Amino acid sequence: MTLPTRNEKDYLEIKGTWTGFSILAQKRHADELEPLFAQRGLPCRRQAGTRPGEEALRFDSSIDRAKVSELLQGYKEVKGS
Secondary structure (H helix, E strand, O other), rough: OOOHHHHOOOOOOOOOOOOOOOOEEEHHHHHHHHHHHOOOOOOEEEEEEEOOOOOHHHHHHHHHHHHHHEEEEEEEEEEOO
8 A cells, every 4th residue: 555645736825925915836836827827817927936946926916816726726636747
């Protein structure tokens, strides 16, 4: 019997900022999330993170945080990637 592997997307979470909110993500996850949010009318800006291979997806305060959260949760539940 083998243990289930850890979901590698569990670290993704929304954090509040002074001008809205953001998601810190590994580059490969940011590559998938940015167009996913844009397709749903939830535009974000990408910025380099503080660690190598990390990027921040930044959302203005006018963006519906609940919709972003719902979409992020669905993304985290999908296996693979």
